[in-house]
Amino acid sequence: MDLWLREGQVSDAVMTYKVKQTLIREKTKYQDLAIVDTYSFGKMLVLDGIVQTTVRDEYVYHEMITHIPLFTHPNPKRVLVVGGGDGGSVKEILKHPAVEKVVLCEIDSEVVNQCKKYLPEISFALEDPRCQILIGDGIKYVREHKDSFDVVIVDSTDPFGAAEGLFGRNFYSEIYDCLTENGIFAAQTETPFYLPGEVKKIYENVKSVFPIAKLFMAGIPTYPSGFWSFTLGSKKYDPQSVDLSSREDINTKYYTKKLHKVCFVLPKFIEDLTR
């Protein structure tokens, strides 16, 4: 049998992956969850037909969504991850020696359970004593924890259906309050190539709440178009002017301190979305 996964985010330009085997597939309370082993990208987590992360290219997404805000903050002690049940963001966050505690607030317990079981290469840091896992609604958690985190990362699915509320102005305003005095927020914010209107709207929402709002890009092979945006909101520190020279180097495959300074310089059609 020749088994292929058809990625579901874009209807007329579809990425397909040859599958060795399906390790788990189930309907959870929130979504269709699958972990499949592919020839090209190794094991991948697929939610509602959309590839979330793969063993082979997860480092790009997880390094960029975490190290940009964590290197921008001079002393990130407490970090909140909303979503991110695969544990990839926690893995990167815990590379920072300043971090004392990471709270992971994931709505779907099965994402955590199955990633612990089938994707230990990505999820291993969820076992770290500095990591606290909460199963619940991130919006509610953020609302109930004011002035509590130095960095908040929204590592969510796409802004349609269940996760839509994670991209709205109200939520960003609550994240602002959840952050400490000079806190920083970052989120994955879709592909400017296929969804320029969404990227623009999200950027404007962040900008309406945070004094510093910046969009940055990374090349992620398994996300539609291969070129993905993240948006950062900051109360005080500017990611482009922060001095990184004294910061301890960490082991990465994509992020570098030099790249940190320039990933905010955008191709024209993307820069235009932030005007």
Added chain:
Amino acid sequence: MDLWLREGQVSDAVMTYKVKQTLIREKTKYQDLAIVDTYSFGKMLVLDGIVQTTVRDEYVYHEMITHIPLFTHPNPKRVLVVGGGDGGSVKEILKHPAVEKVVLCEIDSEVVNQCKKYLPEISFALEDPRCQILIGDGIKYVREHKDSFDVVIVDSTDPFGAAEGLFGRNFYSEIYDCLTENGIFAAQTETPFYLPGEVKKIYENVKSVFPIAKLFMAGIPTYPSGFWSFTLGSKKYDPQSVDLSSREDINTKYYTKKLHKVCFVLPKFIEDLTR
């Protein structure tokens, strides 16, 4: 009938495009040529099953392969394009007011003929009086024209089969001789994600010939992995330190002068290929 094009460069991670209609398909002397109209990217040129360019995203590739070398050279009067029969590179080159002549040396006359007929949005500049079209072997042309061009662009298919010779040290050495005193060369050089060994080899070939050799990246949705490399070789001018402030702005959708300065700052796994 539901017609889909399966992109042929990567075997186990395959991009597919829903097709409205096939405008032309023929076996030329050199390759299987098709121009198809797709729902997601409009019309696209496909050679031997591999997407070369599309109406919707051609600007990324053609702007970056041309404007980086042409803005690096202070006065690019004469430009040679090896390959590039679709005319997209010529279209961008002719935006530079200094350019007096572009020679396009394409081996397959049918690429030029069919792109003129079916892809006028990309190929229109081939009719410009400053453009001279030669049908023939680019390697032979380069060898026979010493000290003749300020910029040489190798806008070719992939380094397998017919185009393999366009990525070798010998050819780069002949390009060096074909360039004027302070000339600059640029080429498309594949995806570091799927073909790191090829990218490294090509970079080392360029570096063994040119005193300045640099790799730069761009996000191209229809190329495998979506994140593509180009390599520049320069006799004198460094693309990162050249002063662009006095240069006339040109109309682009991807290239900006700011991006020019930073597209050479590479993600770690790509930077490692250039060490």
